[in-house]
Amino acid sequence: MSAKSCPNTAAFLKGAHAAWLAAGREGDAIGYTWPVVRRRKLSLERIDARLGQYSFDASTPIAPGSWEGAYWSAQTALTALDAVLGGAPTAFALCRPPGHHAGADYLGGYCYLNNAAIAAQRAHDAGAGPVAILDVDYHHGNGTQDIFEARGDIFFASIHADPATDYPFYWGHADETGSGEGAGTTLNIPMPRGTRIDAYLAALETAASRITAWGARFLVVSFGADTFSGDPISHFAIETEDFAAIGARIAAMDLPTAIIMEGGYAVGDLGGNVARFLSGFADKP
Amino acid sequence: MSAKSCPNTAAFLKGAHAAWLAAGREGDAIGYTWPVVRRRKLSLERIDARLGQYSFDASTPIAPGSWEGAYWSAQTALTALDAVLGGAPTAFALCRPPGHHAGADYLGGYCYLNNAAIAAQRAHDAGAGPVAILDVDYHHGNGTQDIFEARGDIFFASIHADPATDYPFYWGHADETGSGEGAGTTLNIPMPRGTRIDAYLAALETAASRITAWGARFLVVSFGADTFSGDPISHFAIETEDFAAIGARIAAMDLPTAIIMEGGYAVGDLGGNVARFLSGFADKP
Ligand SMILES: [Zn+2]
Ligand SMILES: [Zn+2]
Numbered sequence: 001m002s003a004k005s006c007p008n009t010a011a012f013l014k015g016a017h018a019a020w021l022a023a024g025r026e027g028d029a030i031g032y033t034w035p036v037v038r039r040r041k042l043s044l045e046r047i048d049a050r051l052g053q054y055s056f057d058a059s060t061p062i063a064p065g066s067w068e069g070a071y072w073s074a075q076t077a078l079t080a081l082d083a084v085l086g087g088a089p090t091a092f093a094l095c096r097p098p099g100h101h102a103g104a105d106y107l108g109g110y111c112y113l114n115n116a117a118i119a120a121q122r123a124h125d126a127g128a129g130p131v132a133i134l135d136v137d138y139h140h141g142n143g144t145q146d147i148f149e150a151r152g153d154i155f156f157a158s159i160h161a162d163p164a165t166d167y168p169f170y171w172g173h174a175d176e177t178g179s180g181e182g183a184g185t186t187l188n189i190p191m192p193r194g195t196r197i198d199a200y201l202a203a204l205e206t207a208a209s210r211i212t213a214w215g216a217r218f219l220v221v222s223f224g225a226d227t228f229s230g231d232p233i234s235h236f237a238i239e240t241e242d243f244a245a246i247g248a249r250i251a252a253m254d255l256p257t258a259i260i261m262e263g264g265y266a267v268g269d270l271g272g273n274v275a276r277f278l279s280g281f282a283d284k285p
Numbered sequence: 286m287s288a289k290s291c292p293n294t295a296a297f298l299k300g301a302h303a304a305w306l307a308a309g310r311e312g313d314a315i316g317y318t319w320p321v322v323r324r325r326k327l328s329l330e331r332i333d334a335r336l337g338q339y340s341f342d343a344s345t346p347i348a349p350g351s352w353e354g355a356y357w358s359a360q361t362a363l364t365a366l367d368a369v370l371g372g373a374p375t376a377f378a379l380c381r382p383p384g385h386h387a388g389a390d391y392l393g394g395y396c397y398l399n400n401a402a403i404a405a406q407r408a409h410d411a412g413a414g415p416v417a418i419l420d421v422d423y424h425h426g427n428g429t430q431d432i433f434e435a436r437g438d439i440f441f442a443s444i445h446a447d448p449a450t451d452y453p454f455y456w457g458h459a460d461e462t463g464s465g466e467g468a469g470t471t472l473n474i475p476m477p478r479g480t481r482i483d484a485y486l487a488a489l490e491t492a493a494s495r496i497t498a499w500g501a502r503f504l505v506v507s508f509g510a511d512t513f514s515g516d517p518i519s520h521f522a523i524e525t526e527d528f529a530a531i532g533a534r535i536a537a538m539d540l541p542t543a544i545i546m547e548g549g550y551a552v553g554d555l556g557g558n559v560a561r562f563l564s565g566f567a568d569k570p
Contacts, residue, residue, distance in 0.1 A: 009390055012339045013355060013397055016347045019332040028346030031336035034319035035327075042320075042448075042455065047304040049454035051316035054297045058343055061313030062301045070298060105294055112298055163327075169334035170327065 033057040035170035036106060056108040056168070070112035073097055077115035078122060081220075081258045085126055090257045090281045093119070098262040100141035100222045101168060109139065109168060116260040117147045120154055120220045128256065129153065132216035134207060135160070136246065137224025137262040138234040140172025144222065145186055152181040155214050157207040158222075159200065161235065162190035185214065193235035197242040200227070204249050212253060219255040225264030225273040233265050243273050247280020254285065318342040320455035321391065341393040341453075355397035358382055362400035363407060366505075366543045370411050375542045375566045378404075383547040385426035385507045386453060394424065394453060401507045401545040402432045405439055408503045413541065414438065417501035419492060420445065421531065422509025422547040423519040425457025429507065430471055437466040440499050442492040443507075444485070446520065447475035470499065478520035482527040485512070489534050497538060504540040510549030510558040518550050528558050532565020539570065 020029035036056040044050050051062075073095040080093035093115065100116055101109030116133055123131045133148070135141035135158035148154045156178075163172040178186035187210050189203045211219070225231070227238040238246070250257070259278070264270045305314035321341040329335050336347075358380040365378035378400065385401055386394030401418055408416045418433070420426035420443035433439045441463075448457040463471035472495050474488045496504070510516070512523040523531075535542070544563070549555045 009339060009387065009392065009398060012335060013347065013392070014352045016332065016336065016339075017349050017351065019335070020347070023332050025332075028348045029332065029336055030343055030346045031333070031340045032343065033333070033337045034321050034341060035324045035337060036319050036321060037325065038323050039320045040322065040455075042458065044454055045449045046451070046454070047301065047308050047310075047314065048316070048318070048452075049449070050297060050304070051301065051314055052318045052320060052454060054294060054301075055316045056319060058315055058317065061315045062298065062305070063313045064302050066302065067298045102294065107294065107298070113294060164330045164334070166331070167333075169329055169331070169337060170325075173327065 032059060033167060033169060037170070054106055056106050060107045060110055060112070066112060070097060073099065074113045074115050074118050077119040077258070077260050080260070081119040081122055084256045084258045085123065085128060089284050090251070090259065092259045092278055093261060095261045099143070099260070100135060100137060100262050101139070101143045103143040103146040106143070108143070111143060114143045114147060116141070116220050116222045117144050119258050119260060123218045123220065123258070124154060128218040130155070130214065130216050131218045131220065132157065132211040132214065133220045133222065134211060134250065135222040136204070136227070137222055138226040138231065138236060139167055139224065139263060140188065141222050142168045142171035145171060145176065148182065149176070149178050149186050150180045150182045152185050155185045155211055155216060157187040157211055159189045159191060159203045159207055162192055165193060166235070191236070194237055196237045197239065197245065200236070200238060201245060201249060204246060208249060208253050216255060219253060219257045221250060221257060221259045222262045223259050223277060224262040225266070225270055225277070228264070228266050228269060228273050230266045230269055231264070240269060240273055240276055243276040244280045247277040249280070251281040251284040257281070317344060318452060318454060322455070339391055341391050345392045345395055345397070351397060354382060358384065359398045359400050359403050362404045362543070362545050365545070366404040366407055369541045369543045370408065370413055374569050375536070375544065377544045377563055378546060380546045384428070384545070385420060385422060385547050386424070386428045388428040388431040391428070393428070396428060399428045399432060401426070401505050402429050404543050404545060405505045408505065408543070409439060413503040415440070415499065415501050416503045416505065417442065417496040417499065418505045418507065419496060419535065420507040421489070421512070422507055423511040423516065423521060424452055424509065424548060425473065426507050427453045427456035430456060430461065433467065434461070434463050434471050435465045435467045437470050440470045440496055440501060442472040442496055444474045444476060444488045444492055447477055450478060451520070476521070479522055481522045482524065482530065485521070485523060486530060486534060489531060493534060493538050501540060504538060504542045506535060506542060506544045507547045508544050508562060509547040510551070510555055510562070513549070513551050513554060513558050515551045515554055516549070525554060525558055525561055528561040529565045532562040534565070536566040536569040542566070
């Protein structure tokens with residue numbers, strides 16, 4: 001019966017708990033991230049309802065200071081952006097909380113306001129464009145993609161862990177290339193777990209070439225240091241010294257560049273990894 | 286800045302924690318239910334990803350026995366259904382776990398397989414139709430609606446707490462009336478918290494009349510006793526003695542009827558409430 005009326009649920013449900021155990025978990029299997037796309041606008045009163053309406057996972061608690069923190073994180077991004085608009089070749093915004101998982105109308109992935117998207121929009125509004133966003137965090141920048149995927153005037157490229165295996169799962173697949181006026185101005189390059197610097201730089205070459213060919217004149221970088229081999233929640237094999245090469249390749253695009261800090265969870269190594277990445281911009285004109 | 290780039294998130298985020306406290310909660314605000322509609326099919330490997338792909342909330346843990354329990358609950362519904370197909374005027378399936386929040390491809394709301402939908406489909410397949418489903422649980426039967434909302438051959442009617450204030454929030458609004466071939470064969474009657482039997486029976490009159498006018502020849506009832514005034518998670522004011530009147534009005538539709546048990550959380554009163562509901566069918570031909 002179930003195979004007829006609900007074949008997908010049945011097949012999933014039969015194997016779900018065993019898969020949970022096989023993944024090294026204990027207790028009951030439970031979800032924490034959901035594919036919330038193309039939602040209908042609803043007028044909902046209850047805070048519980050609105051929490052779901054404005055988020056896509058259970059990883060983004062709202063504390064009393066969340067708004068203030070998110071607000072000033074975005075202001076930090078804008079300060080860096082303004083420095084570049086003012087003539088600095090590169091500026092780095094040490095944003096906390098990060099932003100690239102937050103969409104125009106949803107929170108998620110420890111992100112509340114999309115700092116990179118906010119900065120890119122201001123660069124666009126200031127006439128500095130065409131603006132491209134390059135996301136080199138370990139995770140796909142689903143929020144940024146959602147904000148711009150139907151727009152042809154801002155390019156979004158992301159190199160990230162394959163969403164078939166890694167958060168945020170429901171976005172960042174290679175066949176997501178933009179829609180409507182934005183068709184062709186989204187580029188997703190999913191990479192397998194274990195990716196090392198050589199393969200990473202090859203993907204970066206592809207992304208940089210596409211951005212250059214598109215005619216970008218301004219670049220916003222979503223930089224995550226969670227591609228680091230020692231990151232506790234990620235699975236690439238980028239070493240500390242590799243970050244300089246990643247930074248250098250982006251610097252070689254020779255565009256005014258605002259760098260926005262995203263993820264990075266190996267706290268002890270984080271400063272060194274970020275510094276090494278930024279060192280790649282040292283020779284930038 | 287945020288008001289321009291992400292006005293919805295900003296407005297929500299500013300007030301979210303205060304609203305959480307105002308609702309009597311403590312600590313950080315966090316979501317547990319998400320509007321997962323019109324999802325794209327994706328091939329996802331990780332169990333974490335698949336849990337989100339096949340659910341819409343964090344209230345439906347999968348334990349080692351979940352599949353077996355859900356399977357036999359559905360079989361219970363089918364046993365009742367077969368009794369009615371075999372000539373019994375009414376049969377009651379004491380299903381656990383319940384089913385009406387589960388869609389064809391998602392779990393949620395303590396539901397894994399949609400017992401009522403599975404029963405209705407078999408009645409339809411057996412030629413007993415046209416089949417209508419009447420959902421009188423406190424909560425909207427979002428899974429049942431999703432399964433049949435685009436079909437014109439099975440009618441779905443639900444009387445439930447207004448989803449603006451009550452779970453499952455993202456379904457069951459009055460303007461959801463079916464789509465495509467199913468346009469007009471979904472009826473949602475949201476009721477305010479505090480609804481008493483008089484108002485409830487008026488709504489039931491509307492639902493029963495619509496089902497009769499549509500030409501139903503077979504009825505599946507999703508019955509929840511969580512409309513009870515003493516239910517710990519619900520907010521209607523139906524008293525134990527009222528359930529007989531609800532049952533009697535449904536019995537007066539004079540259709541072969543399979544009753545499927547859904548919610549009901551006032552455990553001490555549950556048996557009496559169910560018995561009173563079923564007593565309404567005593568005089569049914
Ligand atoms: Zn990340
Ligand atoms: Zn219920």
